[in-house]
Amino acid sequence: MTLNKVDREAVPEMPNRLGIAGIEFIEYATSRPQVLGQVLESMGFRPIARHRSREVTLYRQGGMNLVVNASPDDARVSATVDGQPVISAVAFRVQDALKAHTRCLDLGAWGVDSHAQAMELHIPAIHGPGGSRFYFVDRWQEFSIYDIDFKPIPTVDPHPPALAGMSYFGVVQYIGAARSADWQTYYEHMFDFTAIPDEERFGILPKGKLMKSPCGSFLWQLIEPEPWMDADDSPECLQRIGFGVADVGQAVVALKARGVEFVESTRLHPEDRGALTRATLGSVAFELVHQ
Known part of the structure; x- marks a missing residue:
């Protein structure tokens, strides 16, 4: 029996034993x-x-x-x-x-x-x-x-359109010091997530370890505390949501018109790759990522 070239070189699909679809x-x-x-x-x-x-x-x-x-x-x-x-x-x-x-x-x-x-x-x-x-x-x-x-809710459109075409891009999770390997193993073992190489980055906050869902539709970012941080002040938690947009600049303009403020400093400011909203209510911030 012979195999054609496509069969021999076919790349196997990543496992998705839970059937995750977004x-x-x-x-x-x-x-x-x-x-x-x-x-x-x-x-x-x-x-x-x-x-x-x-x-x-x-x-x-x-x-x-x-x-x-x-x-x-x-x-x-x-x-x-x-x-x-x-x-x-x-x-x-x-x-x-x-x-x-x-x-x-x-x-x-x-x-x-x-x-x-x-x-x-x-x-x-x-x-x-x-x-x-x-x-x-x-x-x-x-x-x-x-x-x-x-x-x-009466009179409300149950399917409002997405502003600037926003969609879920991923979730940022804060983790404990030196816990990246533990959490990576957890997501690989439990949900069949796969690690993304460190040189492949998205947005304007490149810290931490990135993982991709088995369906390929969203990412998970694991971020350890800075070395100077007190462990008691940096609990493990789901920290913020990332939204994917086709045009970051257009999305920033649209959101600013609605009163949303963005972090703008010499180290961090909106750009083509991404943007970060200023935290409100002490904890709520969103990240825009070019998709």
């Missing part, structure tokens, strides 16, 4: 939902639905969903300091949520107990860094999780 939503926990909502609206998001039984609001623009969780009975909300919002969850789109969740538990992940009430969906989850969660969602095409748990 980010379904990212959740913020906060005790100041109205103020955070104003920040999100300045970034182009629109509130489109509210949870049927909890103080949770769904924001959307384009293909991105952001959930603002202000439910007082959620420990992640009560744990926030001075109302500062924190990224409390990332939901991965997968082919089969139960299988993905079971596999992660088999690999040593810690499961999250379900608090779904009557007539609510149970979305399986595991514990992530800093008290956050990773959810697995397989209802994200014709039928979605929001069809059950959320009530649309």
Whole structure:
């Protein structure tokens, strides 16, 4: 039997044993939902639905969903300091949520107990860094999780267009000192992420280690604290969201017109490769990356 040249030199696809197919939503926990909502609206998001039984609001623009969780009975909300919002969850789109969740538990992940009430969906989850969660969602095409748990806000467009074509580019995670190898192994082992060579960088904040999701649709950035930082002042957490845009300059102009301020200094300022918004509410910042 003979093999043609294409067969011999075919590059095998990277494993994707959970069937990850992108980010379904990212959740913020906060005790100041109205103020955070104003920040999100300045970034182009629109509130489109509210949870049927909890103080949770769904924001959307384009293909991105952001959930603002202000439910007082959620420990992640009560744990926030001075109302500062924190990224409390990332939901991965997968082919089969139960299988993905079971596999992660088999690999040593810690499961999250379900608090779904009557007539609510149970979305399986595991514990992530800093008290956050990773959810697995397989209802994200014709039928979605929001069809059950959320009530649309009347007269609001449920599919607002993305400002400047923004889409999810990735998530930045702050990690402990000398913990890069541990976290890289975790994401490789648990989710089949792959490391990106150090010479391949994106945006204007080139620190840390970059990893690519097995579906290739988003990145994960791991950043250790500076050597002079006190370990108690640099906890591990999901720190900020990166948005991909085709034209960074155009996106910056559009966002500035909406009142968004950007970090501009001799060391860091908006440019063709990327831009960073000034932190608001003490903790909320977004990164634009040329995509």
